[in-house]
Amino acid sequence: xxxxxxxxxxxxxxxxxxxxxxxxxxxxxxxxxxxxxxxxxxxxxxxxxxxxxxxxxxxxxxxxxxxxxxxxxxxxxxxxxxxxxxxxxxxxxxxxxxxxxxxxxxxxxxxxxxxxxxxxxxxxxxxxxxxxxxxxxxxxxxxxxxxxxxxxxxxxxxxxxxxxxxxxxxxxxxxxxxxxxxxxxxxxxxxxxxxxxxxxxxxxxxxxxxxxxxxxxxxxxxxxxxxxxxxxxxxxxxxxxxxxxxxxxxxxxxxxxxxxxxxxxxxxxxxxxxxxxxxxxxxxxxxxxxxxxxxxxxxxxxxxxxxxxxxxxxxxxxxxxxxxxxxxxxxxxxxxxxxxxxxxxxxxxxxxxxxxxxxxxxxxx
Numbered sequence: 443x444x445x446x447x448x449x450x451x452x453x454x455x456x457x458x459x460x461x462x463x464x465x466x467x468x469x470x471x472x473x474x475x476x477x478x479x480x481x482x483x484x485x486x487x488x489x490x491x492x493x494x495x496x497x498x499x500x501x502x503x504x505x506x507x508x509x510x511x512x513x514x515x516x517x518x519x520x521x522x523x524x525x526x527x528x529x530x531x532x533x534x535x536x537x538x539x540x541x542x543x544x545x546x547x548x549x550x551x552x553x554x555x556x557x558x559x560x561x562x563x564x565x566x567x568x569x570x571x572x573x574x575x576x577x578x579x580x581x582x583x584x585x586x587x588x589x590x591x592x593x594x595x596x597x598x599x600x601x602x603x604x605x606x607x608x609x610x611x612x613x614x615x616x617x618x619x620x621x622x623x624x625x626x627x628x629x630x631x632x633x634x635x636x637x638x639x640x641x642x643x644x645x646x647x648x649x650x651x652x653x654x655x656x657x658x659x660x661x662x663x664x665x666x667x668x669x670x671x672x673x674x675x676x677x678x679x680x681x682x683x684x685x686x687x688x689x690x691x692x693x694x695x696x697x698x699x700x701x702x703x704x705x706x707x708x709x710x711x712x713x714x715x716x717x718x719x720x721x722x723x724x725x726x727x728x729x730x731x732x733x734x735x736x737x738x739x740x741x742x743x744x745x746x747x748x749x750x751x752x753x754x755x756x757x758x759x760x761x762x763x764x765x766x767x768x769x770x771x772x773x774x775x776x777x778x779x780x781x782x783x784x785x786x787x788x789x790x791x792x793x794x795x796x797x798x799x800x801x802x803x804x805x806x807x
Contacts, residue, residue, distance in 0.1 A: 633693060
């Protein structure tokens, strides 16, 4: 039997392993990004992605995910055409990662594509991507949180506020509780506050008192106060004063939708304060264009159950109903319906989990 002596090197001439080679390339990629050398970093990242795409080694999965992340980040910082030019490569890599069952790369590419579509306001394409792909359930928590945040933003833009609220709450809960993730937690809470306001709810005051959120949520705290009291003057003053902050956070267009919520809140406050008030006074207090607009808004609020009142079209006033008994309103029925739906959902989930276990117990029995 022939044995190789320790002094003899590898027979392939000492070539580097692909894992070491890709790791060194990744370090160079991060260095170019830190040095703000975006042009060289973009070309270097493009070549590196081509190499990653051609390799099929499971030991490169975690490195490939980070390579794609910095590849997308470099092109985001370049002028606008660059961010759309990388979409074909990201989509091709996503197909390859799905076929190879590369969980880390697959989850990373889905979040990168959603971010890419949202940065260019292609909401329809982002929604198609969500409907055509299946996000891996075994992905890391930070990727799941990022995916839920982007999905919550998409649903909020599509006016599906309930689904958006559920996704954002999940993103906040799964987000890392370290200082490095403070920016993500702040962004998720900002969007969640706007979604709750659009749903007609008022966020809890304790959110604005957290040390890592207190300073960044100051403008949103003023906005919540304006919506809660139903004053359009205060709402527009806050909107104009902190417009740059809202635009930077990407919530300005959603905040503009809150005008109707402020008007509804103002009508509710007036219905509680006055037993009878003219449409002219409502028009002046809410800064509406005409009495016809005030009449339409009051009628819609009555129909939606926001207020308990009657509208006199001929004499032009709103007559509030005296609520002597809360059980005479629709509120107990709505609360009872929510509890019944929660119990039914809990029962269905229990059946889904318990039925396979019962079958297995009977089979092995």
